[in-house]
Amino acid sequence: MKYLLLVSHGGFAEGLKTSLAMFAEDKMDQVIAAGLKNGQTVDDFAKDFRQAISGLTADDSVIVLADIVGGSPLTTACSVLDELGKLDDAVILGGMNLPMAITSAVMKDMLEGEALVQAVLPEAQAALQEFNIISADDEDDDI
Template structure:
């Protein structure tokens, strides 16, 4: 099985998972874990290890983290490496809802390279400035 595992500072990953369940339906293959305020990276590592304990050695993990180089992502990567599961792992930092939704919906339908291109494209193109135009001048 291919799992989407999201890690973040605070409750971001859990909130993102909640939003994903609204859009993609309830899924057993989406997991979220957050580094709670006041907890150490070592405590997060223990919690994260318990969270992914059921994932088998031959399963695949798509690891999404909120910040590249942040404690949740680097700690999760270390735990996955210690469990010798990194051979079957895709890691993406800088997650957002469009990237996560595309990951969940496309993870089982595309080869690895096409999958990576598609989800990264979705995550990047979702970022745009939104301007509200003032129509007052038209009313004069």
């Protein structure tokens, strides 16, 4: 099975998982969220992360989405995955957002490696844009 691992600072990963359930509820048994809590040491987070992924088997693979590339939650998760022999075939992406998580959850069983990355990253990037509201006054000016 392929699991989606969400890692972050604070409760972002857990909150994202909750929101993701609204769009991909049937995939939630394959989504694991772990956050580095305020004041928690990296060693304590590593212990929590190990516990969170303890159900993974030798045949399972992972996609890791992290809030910040190079941040402690991601680097610690990668260290734990390396210890378990899961890092070599893992897909790891940073800067996670809800569109990225939705696409990952939905496409993870259909695409592998670079093909998955090429499906997920454009969705995440396309979500970043300014939302402009045109007021009724602005519309009247055009008449």
